[in-house]
Amino acid sequence: MQTKQYPFYLQATTVLFGLILFVYVLSTLADILIPLAFSVFIAILLNRLCNRLQRAKIPKVMSIVISMLIAVIIIAGIFYFLSSQIVSFGDTLPTLKAKFAQITVDLKNFVHDKFGIDTRKQVKFINDAVNNSKSLLGKTLNTVLGTLSIIFLIPIYVFLMLLYKTLILNFIYEVFSEENSLRVGEILTETKAAIQSYIVGLLTEALIVAIMNSAALLLLGVPYAILIGVIGALLNMLPYIGGLIAIALPVLMATVTHDGYSTQLGVIGAYLVIQFIDNNILVPRIVSSKVQINALISIIAVFLGNALWGLSGMFLCIPFIAVLKIVFDRIDDLKPWGKLLGDNIPTRNIGRIWQLRSKRTVKTVE
Numbered sequence: 001m002q003t004k005q006y007p008f009y010l011q012a013t014t015v016l017f018g019l020i021l022f023v024y025v026l027s028t029l030a031d032i033l034i035p036l037a038f039s040v041f042i043a044i045l046l047n048r049l050c051n052r053l054q055r056a057k058i059p060k061v062m063s064i065v066i067s068m069l070i071a072v073i074i075i076a077g078i079f080y081f082l083s084s085q086i087v088s089f090g091d092t093l094p095t096l097k098a099k100f101a102q103i104t105v106d107l108k109n110f111v112h113d114k115f116g117i118d119t120r121k122q123v124k125f126i127n128d129a130v131n132n133s134k135s136l137l138g139k140t141l142n143t144v145l146g147t148l149s150i151i152f153l154i155p156i157y158v159f160l161m162l163l164y165k166t167l168i169l170n171f172i173y174e175v176f177s178e179e180n181s182l183r184v185g186e187i188l189t190e191t192k193a194a195i196q197s198y199i200v201g202l203l204t205e206a207l208i209v210a211i212m213n214s215a216a217l218l219l220l221g222v223p224y225a226i227l228i229g230v231i232g233a234l235l236n237m238l239p240y241i242g243g244l245i246a247i248a249l250p251v252l253m254a255t256v257t258h259d260g261y262s263t264q265l266g267v268i269g270a271y272l273v274i275q276f277i278d279n280n281i282l283v284p285r286i287v288s289s290k291v292q293i294n295a296l297i298s299i300i301a302v303f304l305g306n307a308l309w310g311l312s313g314m315f316l317c318i319p320f321i322a323v324l325k326i327v328f329d330r331i332d333d334l335k336p337w338g339k340l341l342g343d344n345i346p347t348r349n350i351g352r353i354w355q356l357r358s359k360r361t362v363k364t365v366e
Helices: 008-028 030-055 060-089 093-117 120-133 134-149 153-163 167-175 178-220 226-235 241-245 248-257 262-287 294-331 331-340 352-365
Strands: none
Touching: 008 030, 008 134, 008 294, 030 060, 030 178, 030 294, 060 153, 060 226, 093 352, 153 167, 178 226, 178 248, 178 262, 178 294, 226 241, 226 248, 241 248, 241 262, 248 262, 294 331
């Protein structure tokens, strides 16, 4: 039976409407889908450990519980370290606040002397900016509270996903026809390997960057170097954008605690060197071994993820794009989209080659 071909404008309209509906569903059900998405990635990450424990003759439920306990202990240790550093930072907060106030006064006087702007107008401008940012602060607090609320849901989701892993995999296989089972198996295997490689690589990269940040700040004499270095490493997990934001905190701390500008310049120089090492050595060798997404798509995905799901979307966008690339590469009609997402830059212009072939064909016919 011949398949009916619809006009291009009708196909494009249908695809566009489907994308709009898909994005609307993702935005509307964000409170449900965000913890599920994190749970899927964590379950895939813990799956290897869980399988090893089961091969050691440990029952499935106990293997899942032990794997989750190990993950909780590691996360709790990191939070305990950060909280102890934050408490120590809070003890000197009044001194830092007084120093920052003095710097603010000097800056106001400098602006008044150089540009003739009255200090009262400067204060009014700052107050207006603060009032305009209240809504953003409210959204941030809502995001934090929402994150705290889903922390209790994620362990439950992870446990149930690992428990019903076979049921979920059988469902995925049975949805597609038997003749496509080999292709489905390849997609599932590559998806699991890509997510595991990405998460493990990302954590390894963050650890190395945290060590380099802390060492550089300690050598420059910046207070709370370890805390600021770890925070910078966590921000660096946001592709291409977090690294730039992470420079602001140590520069501000150096400005408050040191006279002159030599320390600030040292911090900027050290962070630029660390970013160069990270982007040219760590990321290609550790993080991008399985997730080969080009820089343009990564930056666009980060902004789209932030617009859709906020901070959570910024972390989830890259592994989500990696999964899409794996699926696209396995479907003939979608392979061009997979190439567009990838990091392999072609050396030849296919369109130019096709044009030359067409011209030769026309000459031959004539």
